[in-house]
Amino acid sequence: MDRQYEHIFTGDSDHHGFLSHHSDQRFDSLDQEGVEGRNRKDTRIPGHQGIRMVAMEPLLIGVDVGGTNIRMGVVTPDGHIPKKIEYPMDMSRGGLAMMEGLVSRLQDFIQQETGRDRSEIRIGIGIAGSIDMKRGLLVTSPNLPDLHGFPLQAYLQERISYPIIIENDANAFTLGEGWKGAAKGSRHYCGITLGTGVGGGIVVEGEILHGSEGMGGEVGHMVLNPKGPLCGCGGRGCLEVYASGSGIRRRALEANKKGKGKKILKKGRGDIKKVTSEEVFEAAKEGDRTALKIFNEMGRYLGLGLVNLIHLFNPEKIVIGGKVSKAWDYFIGSTTEVVHQRTMKGQREKVQIVQTECGDDAGILGAAYVALKLE
Missing domain, CATH: 3.30.420.40 (ATPase, nucleotide binding domain)
Structure with a gap:
C-alpha cells in the first residue's frame, strides 16, 4: 500500500403498453435536451446537435470496473468504440494492488491504441460503489472493501497525466444507454x-x-x-x-x-x-x-x-x-x-x-x- 494513502482509510405483456425490447423512435433524437443537453461548449459533434465540445475533438477512454472483469475502450466523440479490451479483475492482493494494475493496463492501452501522445485525451472510469463526486472519494464499494474512503480521483490523477473523472458504474451504464442506447433522447x-x-x-x-x-x-x-x-x-x-x-x-x-x-x-x-x-x-x-x-x-x-x-x-x-x-x-x-x-x-x-x-x-x-x- 502506498504510505501516503494509509492515513486516509476509515477502515409477454406488450399489450399493457409499457414493455418493449427496443427503444421507441419517439426518443431517437439527441437534440431534445436529453443527457447531452447540459454540456455547454463551443462547437458540436457533426450529426448530433445535442453535444457541444471544444473545437479539437478529444480522444475518450471509457473504463468499466465491474465485479469480476474490467473493460476499457477507445470511444469516439460520437459514441463509437473502435477498440476495447477486457480482463479479469484480480483481487488476490487487495484493492490497492488491483488499482495499481489498472493504472498499468490503462497506461499501456493509451499508448498502444492511440499510437501517439494526444493532448486531448480524457478518461472516464465507472466503478461499483458510492462516489463522493465533489471530493473524488470512493466512499464505499462492495468489491473493494479495503478502499472505503479512498481518494481515488487523486490517486489516479497523480499516476496518469490526462484528465480523469470517476463515476458510479450503474450511473455510467445509465448514461451510456441515454447517449447511444435504449434511452436515447429521453430526459426522464x-x-x-x-x-x-x-x-x-x-x-x-x-x-x-x-x-x-x-x-x-x-x-x-x-x-x-x-x-x-x-x-x-x-x-x-x-x-x-x-x-x-x-x-x-x-x-x-x-x-x-x-x-x-x-x-x-x-x-x-x-x-x-x-x-x-x-x-x-x-x-x-x-x-x-x-x-x-x-x-x-x-x-x-x-x-x-x-x-x-x-x-x-x-x-x-x-x-x-x-x-x-x-x-x-x-x-x-x-x-x-x-x-x-x-x-x-x-x-x-x-x-x-x-x-x-x-x-x-x-x-x-x-x-x-x-x-x-x-x-
Missing part, C-alpha cells in the same frame, strides 16, 4: 443493472441524480421486506437480495436443501457450491421447474422495485441491463405483471420497460460520456 429515465448486485441510475430533466453527497440512486437497497434476507449493506430485504445474481444463487441453494432443482445441480457438475445464476439460467432454458420458479419470483420482486421507481420519478423508460438481464424472457413476464397491477393509472400506461441496447458496452460508453463533459 432509470437504468437498472442486474449483476452480482443490483445497481441503479436515475436521470431527471436530463441530469443524472447524484444526491447531496453523490450517493443517490442506490436502487438495489430500497427495502422490500424489513424481515427479509440479510443484504451485504447490513440491512434486510433489499431489492438486491432478491433480484441479483447472488440472490438467485441463494434461492438455488435453498431449493437444493429441499431436494429440488436437479438440473441446476447437474449444471454445477454435481457440486452445489459451483452453482451461480448462470447455471440457474441454463437449467431454466431446459425447463427445470425450480429454475423457472426462481426467475418468476425474482421478476416479481424486481417488479415491486420498479413500481417504487415509477411512483417516485415518473420515468419515460426503465432500461435493464447486467448479466442477469440475459435471462430476460424468464423474469420479465412476472415483472411487468406486477408493474401493471400495482402502478397508479396514468403512469403505468406511459412507462416502457426495455432491455439494454448497448449490452456490455454501456459502462464504457457512459464513462466516456462523463469524460466528454469535462470542462
Whole structure:
C-alpha cells in the first residue's frame, strides 16, 4: 500500500403498453435536451446537435470496473468504440494492488491504441460503489472493501497525466444507454443493472441524480421486506437480495436443501457450491421447474422495485441491463405483471420497460460520456 494513502482509510405483456425490447423512435433524437443537453461548449459533434465540445475533438477512454472483469475502450466523440479490451479483475492482493494494475493496463492501452501522445485525451472510469463526486472519494464499494474512503480521483490523477473523472458504474451504464442506447433522447429515465448486485441510475430533466453527497440512486437497497434476507449493506430485504445474481444463487441453494432443482445441480457438475445464476439460467432454458420458479419470483420482486421507481420519478423508460438481464424472457413476464397491477393509472400506461441496447458496452460508453463533459 502506498504510505501516503494509509492515513486516509476509515477502515409477454406488450399489450399493457409499457414493455418493449427496443427503444421507441419517439426518443431517437439527441437534440431534445436529453443527457447531452447540459454540456455547454463551443462547437458540436457533426450529426448530433445535442453535444457541444471544444473545437479539437478529444480522444475518450471509457473504463468499466465491474465485479469480476474490467473493460476499457477507445470511444469516439460520437459514441463509437473502435477498440476495447477486457480482463479479469484480480483481487488476490487487495484493492490497492488491483488499482495499481489498472493504472498499468490503462497506461499501456493509451499508448498502444492511440499510437501517439494526444493532448486531448480524457478518461472516464465507472466503478461499483458510492462516489463522493465533489471530493473524488470512493466512499464505499462492495468489491473493494479495503478502499472505503479512498481518494481515488487523486490517486489516479497523480499516476496518469490526462484528465480523469470517476463515476458510479450503474450511473455510467445509465448514461451510456441515454447517449447511444435504449434511452436515447429521453430526459426522464432509470437504468437498472442486474449483476452480482443490483445497481441503479436515475436521470431527471436530463441530469443524472447524484444526491447531496453523490450517493443517490442506490436502487438495489430500497427495502422490500424489513424481515427479509440479510443484504451485504447490513440491512434486510433489499431489492438486491432478491433480484441479483447472488440472490438467485441463494434461492438455488435453498431449493437444493429441499431436494429440488436437479438440473441446476447437474449444471454445477454435481457440486452445489459451483452453482451461480448462470447455471440457474441454463437449467431454466431446459425447463427445470425450480429454475423457472426462481426467475418468476425474482421478476416479481424486481417488479415491486420498479413500481417504487415509477411512483417516485415518473420515468419515460426503465432500461435493464447486467448479466442477469440475459435471462430476460424468464423474469420479465412476472415483472411487468406486477408493474401493471400495482402502478397508479396514468403512469403505468406511459412507462416502457426495455432491455439494454448497448449490452456490455454501456459502462464504457457512459464513462466516456462523463469524460466528454469535462470542462
